[in-house]
Amino acid sequence: MAAPQPQQTANEIGGNFRAEGGVGALLRRSGKFAKRHLGFIAQLLIFAFAVGIAYRQLFDPVDQRQFGHYLRSGFHAVTLAIAGWAVHMAFSSAAHSRLGLALRRLSLARELIVRVLTMTIVLIIVAIAFQLALYARVEAPWLWTHLPVIVAVAFALSFFIGVSFEIRRLIGARVLGSFILGTYHRPQREWRIVMFLDLANSTMLAEKMGEIRVHDLITRFFFDIDQPIADHGGEIHAYIGDQVVVSWALSNDSVRNASSVRCFFAIKDKMERLAGVYQRDFGVVPRFRAGLHAGPVVISECGDTKRQLAYFGDTMNVTARLEEYCKTIEAALVVSGELLRNIEMPVGLGISDRGDIVLRGRERPLDASVVHPTMGWFL
Numbered sequence: 001m002a003a004p005q006p007q008q009t010a011n012e013i014g015g016n017f018r019a020e021g022g023v024g025a026l027l028r029r030s031g032k033f034a035k036r037h038l039g040f041i042a043q044l045l046i047f048a049f050a051v052g053i054a055y056r057q058l059f060d061p062v063d064q065r066q067f068g069h070y071l072r073s074g075f076h077a078v079t080l081a082i083a084g085w086a087v088h089m090a091f092s093s094a095a096h097s098r099l100g101l102a103l104r105r106l107s108l109a110r111e112l113i114v115r116v117l118t119m120t121i122v123l124i125i126v127a128i129a130f131q132l133a134l135y136a137r138v139e140a141p142w143l144w145t146h147l148p149v150i151v152a153v154a155f156a157l158s159f160f161i162g163v164s165f166e167i168r169r170l171i172g173a174r175v176l177g178s179f180i181l182g183t184y185h186r187p188q189r190e191w192r193i194v195m196f197l198d199l200a201n202s203t204m205l206a207e208k209m210g211e212i213r214v215h216d217l218i219t220r221f222f223f224d225i226d227q228p229i230a231d232h233g234g235e236i237h238a239y240i241g242d243q244v245v246v247s248w249a250l251s252n253d254s255v256r257n258a259s260s261v262r263c264f265f266a267i268k269d270k271m272e273r274l275a276g277v278y279q280r281d282f283g284v285v286p287r288f289r290a291g292l293h294a295g296p297v298v299i300s301e302c303g304d305t306k307r308q309l310a311y312f313g314d315t316m317n318v319t320a321r322l323e324e325y326c327k328t329i330e331a332a333l334v335v336s337g338e339l340l341r342n343i344e345m346p347v348g349l350g351i352s353d354r355g356d357i358v359l360r361g362r363e364r365p366l367d368a369s370v371v372h373p374t375m376g377w378f379l
Contacts, residue, residue: 044085045078051153052077059149076130080154083126084161087119116159123154184309187300191250193260193339194297194315195234196323197267197290199242205284213282218242221286224274225267232263237311247311250294254344261371262346264290264333289332291322294339321359322368329354329370337367350374
């Protein structure tokens with residue numbers, strides 16, 4: 001029986017953080033995180049401005065219900081919203097830091113409490129600072145009358161935002177939106193890029209390391225590759241054992257479609273940076289392979305007590321078989337000709353044409369190629 005994996009020490013967590021690029025990488029992730037949520041940020045600021053106006057209408061004397069005061073309250077609320085969002089972005093961007101990894105060891109309820117309390121404290125500080133900036137003083141009536149209301153509203157909004165993002169994180173923003181809008185209440189046919197990425201030799205690793213320890217390895221691997229997937233616009237459809245299924249909408253933009261290929265090599269680059277960390281913690285560096293394909297996918301809601309989006313169709317089957325084919329030819333990434341015809345290959349990546357191949361369970365051959373980095377590859 002394999003010994004249980006020890007808790008990570010502060011030095012180990014710090015080593016993991018430094019392996020990913022330290023503060024510079026953290027700032028880059030913050031920028032990418034904010035860029036991915038521009039739409040939500042815009043909606044949040046508009047909502048905050050409306051809340052500020054409503055606050056002025058509900059809690060201030062009639063003689064202060066003037067345009068200038070309404071405008072000031074609106075901007076006050078926007079300032080609080082920006083501060084709250086900054087706290088949330090800091091938590092999300094620091095997922096691999098000491099704080100982020102420590103929070104991962106907490107239960108969801110405790111993690112949410114930490115996030116909400118932190119956000120509330122920051123909002124109180126910002127509210128007082130904004131008051132000082134406007135009036136150069138903080139009067140006692142404001143402290144006893146307005147500040148408690150601001151604290152209550154800040155806490156309520158922090159809790160709402162925290163719960164919303166935890167739900168989005170658990171089931172995915174696209175899935176949550178589709179359930180609310182009923183997008184896939186009836187089956188829909190969409191053109192999508194699909195990637196099946198599989199951890200290599202997981203059965204052998206389980207025999208060598210034990211099921212619990214290899215599961216720790218797989219869990220860490222999935223956590224570490226999440227950021228490159230998100231950075232390249234991928235949507236994680238499912239985790240199946242030691243395999244993750246990722247998809248992108250197929251568009252008319254060949255450069256945008258190439259994000260799927262860049263994503264695989266971004267994962268590869270990140271795992272190379274973390275090789276020392278994995279070798280230290282597990283005695284092995286994970287190897288993986290993937291198949292990429294593009295085509296029509298039928299998407300629909302399935303289940304009742306446990307609802308989820310299910311992907312059906314030949315595209316899913318072909319992608320799974322391409323991933324299996326990687327193992328046969330000992331390649332890291334095999335891409336179908338259908339996808340290659342719809343992407344502009346990134347600089348520094350080469351193609352080795354395999355011609356028409358026959359995949360297990362299919363009669364018709366499929367043209368496919370191995371994609372590999374060349375000397376000029378860079379992210």
